[in-house]
Amino acid sequence: MNLVYLVFGDELKNHVQTNLSLLTFLKASEINSVNIITDKPEFYNQVSTFVKIIPVSDHQLTEWKGEHDFFWRIKIKAIELIANMYKGEDILYVDSDTFLFSENVNKIQEFLSNGYSFMHLNEGKLSQLNTKTEKRMWNQVKNNTFGGVKITEETCMWNAGIISISGAKSNQIIQLTLDICDDMLQANVTRRLIEQFSFSVALNKCSKLIPAENYIGHYWGNKQEWNSFITNFILKSYFQKHTVEEQIEDLKGFDFSAMPIFVKESNTKKRIVNLLNYIFEKNNKVYIK
Secondary structure: EEEEEEOOOOOHHHHHHHHHHHHHOOOOOOOOEEEEEOOOOOOHHHOOOEEEEEEEHHHHHHHHHOOOOOHHHHHHHHHHHHHHHOOOEEEEEOOOOOEEEEHHHHHHHHHHHHHHHEEEEEEHHHHHHHHHHHHHHHHOOOOEOOOEEEEEOOOOEEEOOEEEEEEHHHHHHHHHHHHHHHHHOOOOOOOOOHOOOOOOOOHHHOOOEEEEOEEEEEEEEEHHHHHHHHHHHHHHHHOOOOOOOHHHHHHHOOOOOOOOOOOOOOOOHHHHHHHHHHHHHHHOOOOOO
């Protein structure tokens, strides 16, 4: 199984998350290679002997966005790149804010060998989801065909923080995902969720799609707390001059169930907090003269 990350930009926290995530996967014997597609290869010097770093240029990222200039189309193209590098081999894509917590990675391998594929989790039927974006998207795509696949009331939206594809079907699935994505862009479907919905439809069409949440954690709903832990871990490792091998051992003793991966906060609370921060911080800063 070939692991792949796509991480780019100057936001250090994304690269710090990736470094922590890959440490949790390096202990798994089922992982044949770890591939990092990035425009910041210098951020991975410490782990360069353990991973394959694939530099990507601004020109390449622009090309991957396609004729409709859709930013998250690059995720599909990045996975396509790995599929072409490791022809016929299984692929496991994960976002930077993930971690391997189960020793049963061989279970993922077994499922892939038997015609299954993985995404993080099933968020539900698009026709029944409640956000404004999801409702708008459903009204735009219902009973229409994209990439030759008709969208019905039973069509589900899956979280795309984790995507695992069997090597036997990788080319077929990735091409269908691109076709669905491009057809939706051509039809001016609301863009925000197109990439993950395209994967959801294509994987469900070509395989038996099941959740990966029992094997891989995805803390997209509690990044602040996890980022604090990861920063402390990385800094401690730096000051103690721990090797990559020692960092892997340090993580083996960490209880990944001790921190929530999702914390629900109301939008009203967020707006109030942002307003209060603005009010009290506006005139409360002093700089050296």
